[in-house]
Amino acid sequence: MSDHAQAAHGDHGDYAAHEAHYKKIWAVLLVLLLISFAGPFLEIRAITMITAFGIAIVKAWLVAKHFMHVTAQPRFVIYMLSTCLVFMLLFFAGTAPDVMEHEGAHWAKVNPDAGQPERVLHPEAHGEHHE
Amino acid sequence: MTPIATSRSTAGLPTGTLGVWWLLASEIVIFGGVLCSYIMHRLSHDWWSAEAANTNVYIGLTNTFVLLTSSLFAVLAHAAAQRGDGKLAARRLWYTIGGGAMFLCIKAYEWSMEIGHGMTISSSSFWAFYYTAAGIHASHVIAGMIAMAVVAMDAAKGKFLHRVENAGIYWHFVDLVWIFLFPLLYIAK
Numbered sequence: 001m002s003d004h005a006q007a008a009h010g011d012h013g014d015y016a017a018h019e020a021h022y023k024k025i026w027a028v029l030l031v032l033l034l035i036s037f038a039g040p041f042l043e044i045r046a047i048t049m050i051t052a053f054g055i056a057i058v059k060a061w062l063v064a065k066h067f068m069h070v071t072a073q074p075r076f077v078i079y080m081l082s083t084c085l086v087f088m089l090l091f092f093a094g095t096a097p098d099v100m101e102h103e104g105a106h107w108a109k110v111n112p113d114a115g116q117p118e119r120v121l122h123p124e125a126h127g128e129h130h131e
Numbered sequence: 132m133t134p135i136a137t138s139r140s141t142a143g144l145p146t147g148t149l150g151v152w153w154l155l156a157s158e159i160v161i162f163g164g165v166l167c168s169y170i171m172h173r174l175s176h177d178w179w180s181a182e183a184a185n186t187n188v189y190i191g192l193t194n195t196f197v198l199l200t201s202s203l204f205a206v207l208a209h210a211a212a213q214r215g216d217g218k219l220a221a222r223r224l225w226y227t228i229g230g231g232a233m234f235l236c237i238k239a240y241e242w243s244m245e246i247g248h249g250m251t252i253s254s255s256s257f258w259a260f261y262y263t264a265a266g267i268h269a270s271h272v273i274a275g276m277i278a279m280a281v282v283a284m285d286a287a288k289g290k291f292l293h294r295v296e297n298a299g300i301y302w303h304f305v306d307l308v309w310i311f312l313f314p315l316l317y318i319a320k
Contacts, residue, residue: 015210015213015214018210019207019210022203022206022207022210023203026199026200026202026203029199030196030199033192033195033196033199036313036314036318037188037192037318039318040188040318040320048318048319049319051318052314052318052319053314053319055314056310056311056313056314059310060307060310060311063202063303063306063307063310064303064307066206067202067203067205067206067299067303067306068299068300068303068304068307073144073152074142074143074144076142077144077152080152080153080156081152081155081156081159083156084156084157084159084160084163085159085163087160088159088160088163088164088167089163089167091164091167092163092167092171095171096167096171099168099171099172099175100171100174100175101175102175116176116178116255116256117182117254117255
């Protein structure tokens with residue numbers, strides 16, 4: 001076999017290996033999806049949270065690393081994305097107490113249940129929840 | 132004429148790819164803000180769990196499967212483009228677009244069922260968040276499908292094959308957002 005043909009054969013082998021790798025990651029993602037779906041059937045809140053959000057983080061990492069090739073990008077791309085993520089979390093930390101607390105040292109919410117559907121506020125008057 | 136974003140490379144990345152990463156950095160703030168707001172309200176309003184119990188987990192599961200599979204085709208299209216096979220890359224991009232179309236059809240069916248049962252965007256703050264988060268995501272799916280169709284048409288002629296990767300990065304991000312929306316809207320009840 002000539003050098004050129006050998007190189008071509010080697011390249012083809014690399015591409016086939018890459019595609020096999022992507023399919024393997026996809027299969028892992030599907031298994032994780034089924035686990036996150038099955039978690040709530042155990043009816044244990046802690047397990048539901050772990051299988052739902054813990055697995056979501058793992059799936060997101062697999063997609064970012066193997067499909068988006070984030071780790072193969074120049075370092076500044078990671079910094080750019082991380083900066084936006086950190087600022088977004090700062091926004092969350094800054095506003096969360098106002099939303100999640102119903103009263104503070106010098107304030108209290110006038111209507112903490114604003115946005116609640118009328119059927120839940122007055123179940124005896126309106127009857128039912130949606131099935 | 133070759134677009135500047137195709138021929139110029141800055142900071143060790145083609146300009147087009149750099150632009151996609153900047154776009155995604157801004158999308159992190161948009162979707163992150165929506166998801167964090169949802170979590171804040173979900174934790175502070177116990178009655179949201181009763182509302183969340185109305186979402187159909189089987190539809191969410193199916194749509195997650197569809198998006199993950201479409202992401203597989205997007206990365207396989209990138210692999211084909213890397214070895215210079217534009218026709219195969221284009222075909223795989225069309226499969227990805229098909230996945231996006233299937234996702235939207237399932238979403239349309241789901242929403243029509245929910246609206247038919249009286250659960251509209253103005254029913255409660257839970258449903259306002261539900262339709263807003265899923266709606267913003269669906270609009271990104273549509274945008275990704277349009278961009279990918281343009282890239283696929285060029286790729287079929289063997290032109291601008293590096294754009295296949297850019298379209299793929301965007302699509303994977305849309306998939307990644309759904310990975311978090313699925314447990315938030317369908318699992319955590």
